[in-house]
Amino acid sequence: MRVSQLLIPTLRETPAEAEVISHQLMYRAGFIRKTAAGVYTYLPLAHRVIQKISRIVREEMDAKGGQEIMLPIIQPAELWQESGRWAVYGDEMFRLKDRHQREFCLGPTHEEVVTDLVRGEVRSYKQLPLLLYQIQNKYRDERRPRFGLMRGREFIMKDLYSFDRDAANCKQSYAKMYDAYQRIFSRCGLSFRPVEADAGAIGGTGGTHEFMVLADSGEAGIVYCPQCDYAANVEKAECKPQVKAIDATPSAKELVATPGAKTIEAVTKFLHTEPECLIKTLIYRIDAKLVVVLVRGDREVNEIKLNNVFGAMTVELASAQEVNQLCKCETGYVGPVGLTEVEIVADAEVPLMVNAVCGANDNGYHFKGIKPGRDFTINQVVDLRTIEAGEPCPKCGEPLATARGIEVGQVFNLGTTYSEKLNAKVLGENGKEQTLYMGCYGIGVTRTMAAAIEQNYDQDGIKWPMPLAPFQVVIVPVNLKEQAVVDAAEKLYAELLKQRVEVLIDDRDERPGVKFKDADLVGYPLRVTIGAKTLQDGNVEVKFRATGQVEFVPVEAVVDFLQVQIAAQLASCGN
RNA sequence: CGGGGUAUAGCGCAGUUUGGUAGCGCGCCUGCCUUGGGAGCAGGAGGCCGCAGGUUCGAAUCCUGCUACCCCGACCA
Numbered sequence: 001m002r003v004s005q006l007l008i009p010t011l012r013e014t015p016a017e018a019e020v021i022s023h024q025l026m027y028r029a030g031f032i033r034k035t036a037a038g039v040y041t042y043l044p045l046a047h048r049v050i051q052k053i054s055r056i057v058r059e060e061m062d063a064k065g066g067q068e069i070m071l072p073i074i075q076p077a078e079l080w081q082e083s084g085r086w087a088v089y090g091d092e093m094f095r096l097k098d099r100h101q102r103e104f105c106l107g108p109t110h111e112e113v114v115t116d117l118v119r120g121e122v123r124s125y126k127q128l129p130l131l132l133y134q135i136q137n138k139y140r141d142e143r144r145p146r147f148g149l150m151r152g153r154e155f156i157m158k159d160l161y162s163f164d165r166d167a168a169n170c171k172q173s174y175a176k177m178y179d180a181y182q183r184i185f186s187r188c189g190l191s192f193r194p195v196e197a198d199a200g201a202i203g204g205t206g207g208t209h210e211f212m213v214l215a216d217s218g219e220a221g222i223v224y225c226p227q228c229d230y231a232a233n234v235e236k237a238e239c240k241p242q243v244k245a246i247d248a249t250p251s252a253k254e255l256v257a258t259p260g261a262k263t264i265e266a267v268t269k270f271l272h273t274e275p276e277c278l279i280k281t282l283i284y285r286i287d288a289k290l291v292v293v294l295v296r297g298d299r300e301v302n303e304i305k306l307n308n309v310f311g312a313m314t315v316e317l318a319s320a321q322e323v324n325q326l327c328k329c330e331t332g333y334v335g336p337v338g339l340t341e342v343e344i345v346a347d348a349e350v351p352l353m354v355n356a357v358c359g360a361n362d363n364g365y366h367f368k369g370i371k372p373g374r375d376f377t378i379n380q381v382v383d384l385r386t387i388e389a390g391e392p393c394p395k396c397g398e399p400l401a402t403a404r405g406i407e408v409g410q411v412f413n414l415g416t417t418y419s420e421k422l423n424a425k426v427l428g429e430n431g432k433e434q435t436l437y438m439g440c441y442g443i444g445v446t447r448t449m450a451a452a453i454e455q456n457y458d459q460d461g462i463k464w465p466m467p468l469a470p471f472q473v474v475i476v477p478v479n480l481k482e483q484a485v486v487d488a489a490e491k492l493y494a495e496l497l498k499q500r501v502e503v504l505i506d507d508r509d510e511r512p513g514v515k516f517k518d519a520d521l522v523g524y525p526l527r528v529t530i531g532a533k534t535l536q537d538g539n540v541e542v543k544f545r546a547t548g549q550v551e552f553v554p555v556e557a558v559v560d561f562l563q564v565q566i567a568a569q570l571a572s573c574g575n
Numbered sequence: 576c577g578g579g580g581u582a583u584a585g586c587g588c589a590g591u592u593u594g595g596u597a598g599c600g601c602g603c604c605u606g607c608c609u610u611g612g613g614a615g616c617a618g619g620a621g622g623c624c625g626c627a628g629g630u631u632c633g634a635a636u637c638c639u640g641c642u643a644c645c646c647c648g649a650c651c652a
Contacts, residue, residue: 012601012613013587017645028586037644091576143576146646262652282651293651300651317650331652359652479610513612520612531611541611 003474003506003518007044010518020217022453023148025462029522038145038153042446045522048470049449050156054135056187056467056575057158057443060180066131066160071110071117073137077103079112083421088313094139094153106139111418111440114161118436119424125165125434128426129173133160135445149450150219150406156446162439165428167415170437174207174413177441181211181409184443189465189573190452193403195222196232197410198304208412211443212405213451220407223400225393234402235304237387238394241349250354251369253337258366262332264297267366271357274298279350279358279370281334283318283326286310290318290326292339294346294378296353299385309345309382327361335359336376337367344377347384406451409443456546462523463546466569472502473562474524478512478531488540488555489530495559501566520545525569526562 008030017034018024026032031046042050058068074096080086086105094106107113114132122130135158145153162173178194185192190213197210210233212222224231232238261270268275278297283290284306291310295301307315320331326342327334335358336344356370372378389402419425419436428434449468456463466472473496477489489505496503504524506515512531519527529541539552542561553561 009585011586015586016581016588019646034644143649264652267652280651295651297651303650317652323652334652476611481610511610511612511614513610513614516612518613529611533611 001471001504003504003515004508006504008518008522009043010521018148020147020150020454021457022150022450025453025457025521026148026450029461032149036153038142038151040149040152040154040446045470046449049452049464049468050445052468052470053188053445053448054156054158056184057135057445060184060187061131061133061158061160064131064176064180065129066133069132069134070136071107071113071134073107073139074104075107075110075113077105079116079422080105083112083115083418085112091143092140094141108138108140109440109442110134110138110159111161111414111438112422115418115422115424115438118163119419119422122163122426125426125428128163128165128436129169130163131160131173131176132163133158133441147219147450149446150454152446155444158443158445160441162441163419163424164437164439165426165434167437170413170415170439174411174439177411177439178209181411181441181443183574185211185213185408185448186574187467188448188452189467189569190408190448190455192408193222193224193231193405195224195405196230196236198233198236198308199412208410210405210407211409211411212403213408213448213455214403215406215451215454216404217454218404218406220405222403222405223387223389223391224403225396225398226401227398228393228396230393230395230400232387234386235302237400239348239383239385239387240392240394241347241352242391243349243352250371250374253370253375254368255360256366256368257364258333259364261366262330267357268297271366271368273357277353277355277357279336279353279356279372281336281359283323283331283334285314285316285318285322286312287314290322290342292336292342292344293384294336294344294350294372295385296347296349297357299347299349301347301384302386305382305384306345309380309384327359329359329361329363333359333361333363333365335361335367335370336372336378337361337370339376343379345380345382345384346372346378348381349385351378351381406447406454407444408448408451409441411441412439414438414440457523460517461521464523464525465573466525466566467573467575469502469523469525471504471524472566473504473526473528474519474522475503475505475528475530476512476515476519477505477507478529480507480509482532484535485530485532488535492528492530492540492555492558496562499559499563501562526565528558528562 010030011028014024015027018027032040035041096104138157142153164170192213194209194211197208199208221234223237258270261267264275275298276296280295280297282293284293303315323331351372358370360367390399393400416435419438424436425433452468453462475489475493477485493505525545527543538554540558542551542553
């Protein structure tokens with residue numbers, strides 16, 4: 001295609017509203033425009049990238065026996081009421097009514113709809129396993145859309161749903177998808193890592209993994225073991241209690257004045273002790289109930305784990321008033337001693353503490369010499385904290401490393417959670433009905449596009465991995481007044497088209513600098529510059545966007561040269 | 576949902592305090608000129624100053640209400 005004819009509205013300046021790099025670059029390079037908060041229009045370049053990602057996804061889904069279908073975006077409330085998620089999903093769901101006041105939603109996901117299909121059409125175990133997938137828009141009314149395509153309200157997602165006769169077969173489907181995902185993100189040319197994850201709102205009884213594209217700007221924290229294959233989202237990573245050497249001889253409980261010391265830091269300083277000697281006491285409101293949560297002073301509560309302990313809908317810190325009512329003091333002096341009316345849950349490290357410090361539930365006072373179990377009762381001891389870098393790997397004991405990641409895919413083993421609620425059964429070999437085992441496997445297509453940029457850019461613009469690039473090659477004739485230059489460019493363009501290379505020719509009557517800047521910004525992997533001087537020597541210049549490397553190639557050899565480069569780059573990531 | 580901010584040309588912004596009918600840079604159009612990293616000169620197009628009320632002889636500017644968008648927060652006692 002010709003740049004002069006393509007809608008690629010590049011901008012010299014970054015729109016004020018774009019915060020993250022992928023958003024800024026996609027806006028500036030003419031990939032996207034915003035239509036509403038969290039809702040974007042995809043221009044031709046973005047559309048091409050989306051098609052490329054989708055194609056890779058399709059090929060790998062099909063290779064595992066997946067069958068592509070399309071499911072409705074507008075979904076009736078009844079189905080969601082049946083699964084119980086009409087109420088659970090809350091404000092995240094776009095809801096609407098038709099002219100008869102019947103309720104619908106814009107599908108945030110499609111478990112209900114697809115299960116409804118299967119329960120109606122699949123009767124026998126002989127029809128299993130059944131792997132159905134779709135690549136479509138999904139809708140989530142995020143409480144705060146941000147980061148451009150990373151957290152939009154309308155986004156493109158691939159979801160595959162697996163239906164199996166039993167848990168063992170379901171596990172096989174899960175393994176197939178896990179494998180497919182490894183292949184997909186490899187083929188996209190991305191650096192990624194699958195991690196153990198929390199199942200969150202989708203729930204389900206089996207395991208779940210998230211696929212993280214590694215990027216410093218990632219929203220998710222992950223830990224991984226440099227020695228073995230263990231890797232997990234910090235939300236999920238299980239913590240072993242780490243015993244710190246504290247004075248092991250228990251002493252008596254002692255009330256000490258700590259005026260003005262309302263933070264871990266202040267109390268530590270005031271009493272000349274260490275954060276790990278303090279018991280951090282937090283009052284949470286879990287659904288409607290207040291709960292006392294204890295972790296060591298140097299640790300952080302993991303609200304996801306806390307939520308899972310209670311199977312709760314909402315987990316929130318209690319308000320200052322609620323704390324005051326319960327403990328009769330300000331938040332800075334809260335402690336577990338004497339709190340008998342509420343449930344006290346403690347992280348596994350807390351019972352190991354001796355001579356600890358905690359708030360005295362009296363403004364300006366703390367206790368010293370506290371021994372959990374002796375001075376207060378713990379109702380439940382569980383892993384409640386967030387793991388930290390350097391802690392031993394739960395599998396092999398080596399110190400864990402941390403990284404940031406962008407979640408681009410997640411695989412869930414759902415078990416019978418949905419099929420039971422929606423009554424999805426088939427007849428088994430024994431002639432009896434059995435409930436289907438399900439899995440669901442999502443990939444954020446538009447988010448993958450954004451993640452690819454977060455991982456591959458420099459100050460000049462995007463550096464597309466070859467498999468995702470909207471075009472593989474751009475030809476830049478330096479001067480349109482030089483007939484020889486134009487002729488050589490057009491000839492090369494025609495030849496590359498014939499060879500089915502995805503090529504653009506920048507035939508705009510612009511100065512060379514403008515074309516170079518745009519080429520760098522959009523991020524074509526290969527740029528062929530054709531100028532009068534090099535052409536006199538019979539050469540053209542090929543520049544690699546990713547490395548900045550430049551090669552002069554004889555005109556007659558350039559088609560082959562480019563094809564070899566493209567094939568090599570594609571092959572290097574398994575295409 | 577809580578707090579803060581913004582809304583003026585396609586993009587980035589000034590003008591608002593002190594009311595007098597809109598400006599700068601980039602981009603866009605025409606011409607000349609230029610051609611290996613966002614050139615130069617000349618001419619030009621483009622704005623219901625977010626929306627709706629109000630005050631005033633007169634409102635981008637003051638007042639009221641609304642809407643949209645952005646940022647921060649909703650995580651540590």
